[in-house]
Amino acid sequence: MNTAKRKRLESAGWRFGNAADFLGMPPEEEAYVKLKLRLADALEAKRKAEHLTQKALATRLKSSQSRVAFMEKGDPSVTVDLLVRGLFALGVSRKELAKAI
Numbered sequence: 001m002n003t004a005k006r007k008r009l010e011s012a013g014w015r016f017g018n019a020a021d022f023l024g025m026p027p028e029e030e031a032y033v034k035l036k037l038r039l040a041d042a043l044e045a046k047r048k049a050e051h052l053t054q055k056a057l058a059t060r061l062k063s064s065q066s067r068v069a070f071m072e073k074g075d076p077s078v079t080v081d082l083l084v085r086g087l088f089a090l091g092v093s094r095k096e097l098a099k100a101i
Helices: 003-011 019-023 027-049 054-061 065-073 080-089 094-100
Strands: none
Touching (some): 019 027, 027 080, 027 094, 054 065, 054 080, 065 080
8 A cells, every 4th residue: 555545544544553453462462373373384385295185184183184274274273282293294393393483
C-alpha cells in the first residue's frame, strides 16, 4: 500500500497492525505461534523433499493422514513435540531442526 493511501485511511480512523496486535497477543505467545508455524512449514517441506505422502508419514508416526494435514497447517491442536517428532521421523537432524526454528 502506498503512503498516501495509508495516511488517508488512517485519517479516516483505520488502524494498521498485524494479527498479534489485532488479537492482543503478548510477545511470548506470538513467538510461540511463529515457532509452531516454522516447524509446520519445515515438516511439509521435508516430507515433500522426501517424496512422501501424508499417509506415508502418518504410518511412520503411527497416526492418521488427517493428523499430518493438521500438523502441516499449524493447527492449534497440534503440539510442538508432535511437530518435532514428525521432523525426526523424516530424518531431520538436531542441527537441521535448529535451522528450522
